Amino acid sequence: MSTAREEILDRIRRAQTDSAATVSVHEAPAPETLDTQPMLELFVENLVDYRAVVHQVGAGEVAGKVDEILRNHDCRSVVISPDLPDDVRPGELDPTVDDGLSAYDLDKLDAVVTTSAVGIARTGTIVLDHTDGQARRALSLVPDVHVCVIRADQVVTSVPQATAVLRPSVEQGRPLTWISGPSATSDIELNRVEGVHGPRNLEVILVR
Amino acid sequence: MSNPNPLGTTTATFVGMPKFPTMAKDALANTRQRRNLLHATHTIRAKRAAVVDEVPEWQDLRRNGADTKDEVLANLEQYLVQLEQKLTEQGATVHWARDAEEANRIVLDLVKAQGVDEVVKVKSMATQEIELNEALEAAGIHAWETDLAELIVQLGDDRSSHILVPAIHRGRAEIREIFRTRMGQVGRPAPDNMTDEPRELAEAARLHLREKFLRAKVAISGANFAVADTGTLVVLESEGNGRMCLTLPETLISVVGIEKVLPKWEDLGTFMQLLPRSSTGERMNPYTTMWTGPAADDGPQNVHVVLVDNGRTHVLADPVGRQALRCIRCSACLNVCPVYERAGGHAYGSVYPGPIGAVLTPQLRGTSSAIDQSLPYASSLCGACYEVCPVRIDIPTLLVKLRTQVVDEHRDGRPSVEARAMKAAAWMFSDSSHLTKAQKAATLGSKLLGKRTALGAIPGPAAAWSGARDVPVPPKETFRQWWDRTNGGNE
Numbered sequence: 001m002s003t004a005r006e007e008i009l010d011r012i013r014r015a016q017t018d019s020a021a022t023v024s025v026h027e028a029p030a031p032e033t034l035d036t037q038p039m040l041e042l043f044v045e046n047l048v049d050y051r052a053v054v055h056q057v058g059a060g061e062v063a064g065k066v067d068e069i070l071r072n073h074d075c076r077s078v079v080i081s082p083d084l085p086d087d088v089r090p091g092e093l094d095p096t097v098d099d100g101l102s103a104y105d106l107d108k109l110d111a112v113v114t115t116s117a118v119g120i121a122r123t124g125t126i127v128l129d130h131t132d133g134q135a136r137r138a139l140s141l142v143p144d145v146h147v148c149v150i151r152a153d154q155v156v157t158s159v160p161q162a163t164a165v166l167r168p169s170v171e172q173g174r175p176l177t178w179i180s181g182p183s184a185t186s187d188i189e190l191n192r193v194e195g196v197h198g199p200r201n202l203e204v205i206l207v208r
Numbered sequence: 209m210s211n212p213n214p215l216g217t218t219t220a221t222f223v224g225m226p227k228f229p230t231m232a233k234d235a236l237a238n239t240r241q242r243r244n245l246l247h248a249t250h251t252i253r254a255k256r257a258a259v260v261d262e263v264p265e266w267q268d269l270r271r272n273g274a275d276t277k278d279e280v281l282a283n284l285e286q287y288l289v290q291l292e293q294k295l296t297e298q299g300a301t302v303h304w305a306r307d308a309e310e311a312n313r314i315v316l317d318l319v320k321a322q323g324v325d326e327v328v329k330v331k332s333m334a335t336q337e338i339e340l341n342e343a344l345e346a347a348g349i350h351a352w353e354t355d356l357a358e359l360i361v362q363l364g365d366d367r368s369s370h371i372l373v374p375a376i377h378r379g380r381a382e383i384r385e386i387f388r389t390r391m392g393q394v395g396r397p398a399p400d401n402m403t404d405e406p407r408e409l410a411e412a413a414r415l416h417l418r419e420k421f422l423r424a425k426v427a428i429s430g431a432n433f434a435v436a437d438t439g440t441l442v443v444l445e446s447e448g449n450g451r452m453c454l455t456l457p458e459t460l461i462s463v464v465g466i467e468k469v470l471p472k473w474e475d476l477g478t479f480m481q482l483l484p485r486s487s488t489g490e491r492m493n494p495y496t497t498m499w500t501g502p503a504a505d506d507g508p509q510n511v512h513v514v515l516v517d518n519g520r521t522h523v524l525a526d527p528v529g530r531q532a533l534r535c536i537r538c539s540a541c542l543n544v545c546p547v548y549e550r551a552g553g554h555a556y557g558s559v560y561p562g563p564i565g566a567v568l569t570p571q572l573r574g575t576s577s578a579i580d581q582s583l584p585y586a587s588s589l590c591g592a593c594y595e596v597c598p599v600r601i602d603i604p605t606l607l608v609k610l611r612t613q614v615v616d617e618h619r620d621g622r623p624s625v626e627a628r629a630m631k632a633a634a635w636m637f638s639d640s641s642h643l644t645k646a647q648k649a650a651t652l653g654s655k656l657l658g659k660r661t662a663l664g665a666i667p668g669p670a671a672a673w674s675g676a677r678d679v680p681v682p683p684k685e686t687f688r689q690w691w692d693r694t695n696g697g698n699e
Binding site for chain 2: 003004005007008009010011012013014015016022023024025026027028029031032046050100103104107120122123124125130136137138141158159160162163164167170171173174175176177178179180181182183184185186187188189190191193195196197198199
């Protein structure tokens with residue numbers, strides 16, 4: 001009685017008796033690369049198109065903008081990762097610092113502030129690899145307002161450039177979350193409705 | 209072993225299902241479903257076309273995607289072994305399942321080991337194919353679907369009719385009714401004042417499922433891709449239910465077809481462009497989760513991957529049919545198919561409806577049952593599916609090939625009506641005098657029919673064909689007769 005593994009691999013070998021083992025692969029097209037200014041404009045345009053709110057600020061204005069966003073959403077509580085940089089940290093609310101909070105704990109909190117790993121202009125996507133200020137995955141998922149800070153130098157033009165940047169994170173076993181706007185569904189008569197299970201509000205602060 | 213590449217098992221739901229034309233005829237009579245389908249397929253078709261047009265290098269991406277999948281299939285053993293090794297290095301446990309029954313048993317044992325009586329599920333075609341939910345329920349474990357459409361289907365004791373939007377056949381009023389009557393029986397009831405506004409329906413689902421997400425100990429998912437050189441699994445979604453399931457529970461079990469493997473991490477650079485644009489017609493889907501075994505202090509620490517054959521090696525053994533395994537389940541072919549648009553997904557008698565289902569299902573399950581024999585004919589061979597397929601599966605060619613197989617299997621018995629008709633047609637077209645005779649007979653018949661332009665259902669051997677189609681009345685005069693009468697149009 002062979003194991004399932006051996007049997008499946010054996011079936012594959014038999015199935016391929018006629019096949020040439022070499023397939024010449026048509027190379028992936030070179031990714032589009034835009035200059036910084038048009039690239040950032042495209043990034044913002046695509047984020048907004050998928051219902052994210054975008055704020056563009058200078059390096060010293062981030063924390064103030066974070067406070068303003070939390071005020072606008074009437075947030076009473078906000079959660080952050082212990083290693084969120086000070087210049088991104090909310091000042092008006094006393095933030096809850098994550099020390100392994102349960103899902104139930106997180107469900108009681110209004111908002112979360114994170115940094116990010118990379119942005120993709122062509123798709124309006126932000127990728128988190130959950131290191132440093134980006135917090136555990138659950139933090140940017142359960143609260144209803146996600147304030148996400150990204151530096152202009154973290155934005156690339158297209159998807160293949162992002163995967164190239166992210167390889168080291170993956171090799172270290174880091175999970176990735178790709179975010180393009182707030183959660184959405186089109187399951188009811190194909191009407192797009194924003195805000196299902198993930199945060200209903202994605203507020204992006206682009207630091208230029 | 210007599211059969212080195214056994215077929216996938218036909219699951220209980222689809223055993224003895226009537227053939228496609230019978231099912232389609234019922235579906236065609238359902239005017240509400242036809243309206244929903246027409247609206248949905250045309251909406252999503254237009255969205256897809258718009259976002260694909262934004263990418264000038266689209267055709268190059270398609271070629272790269274198709275070749276990458278072919279390369280995987282040509283070296284599948286090597287990539288699966290590499291995937292297993294990387295997953296294991298990263299702390300995940302890999303299981304292998306020859307068929308649906310074995311896969312279900314593995315998952316059930318893993319769930320039981322956690323001592324729970326419920327699991328949350330991410331939408332997964334593979335788990336539908338093996339009917340995992342039914343297997344879990346039979347063992348007393350509730351499997352809660354968390355995708356909005358899957359929830360609608362599950363609460364309505366219904367079956368999915370589309371790969372991407374399983375409840376595409378349901379309208380908002382029906383969904384409201386399902387939520388009002390069923391939600392309270394399995395958890396938090398729908399709000400009393402809920403209208404049929406999609407926003408309110410989505411909100412009801414959010415509240416209903418939130419309590420299930422927060423308490424879940426075990427989640428079950430599929431995967432869109434499994435990257436061999438890093439051991440990374442990828443799930444694309446829109447609603448955040450996937451993130452909830454992949455992040456909050458302690459145990460995560462992913463059921464993955466062996467054809468889902470990609471050689472290297474960089475291949476996602478192509479596929480993360482092809483899939484969202486082809487599937488939902490978006491530049492990018494709202495959420496994608498990628499995980500490489502259990503992550504330190506983040507998400508499930510007990511991570512399992514079940515690699516499933518269930519007929520895939522049987523498809524692999526056919527050098528032409530093999531390309532159906534390139535499929536990344538985007539559903540673009542369903543949305544452009546004139547047959548699917550009218551008949552809907554249930555008529556296909558499988559979890560894989562539409563053009564891809566018509567080629568994949570008979571290869572996975574064989575062409576022994578009535579439904580699987582009829583599937584290769586569920587197409588007008590118009591070729592739209594091939595044009596939109598992000599991995600260039602030549603579905604029309606595969607359909608013709610499968611039709612040949614079905615005909616060949618019937619060669620020994622009494623010739624079918626169709627075979628006799630084809631014989632007659634061959635005689636008719638073999639000589640111009642034969643054709644003239646046949647046309648004369650037809651136009652004579654037409655004169656007897658007076659002013660009618662179409663016939664309804666006609667009796668006799670053509671009844672099956674004419675039952676759902678209008679048969680045009682033969683012309684009063686053939687072209688040749690007209691030519692002779694008018695001296696080539698000069699009179």
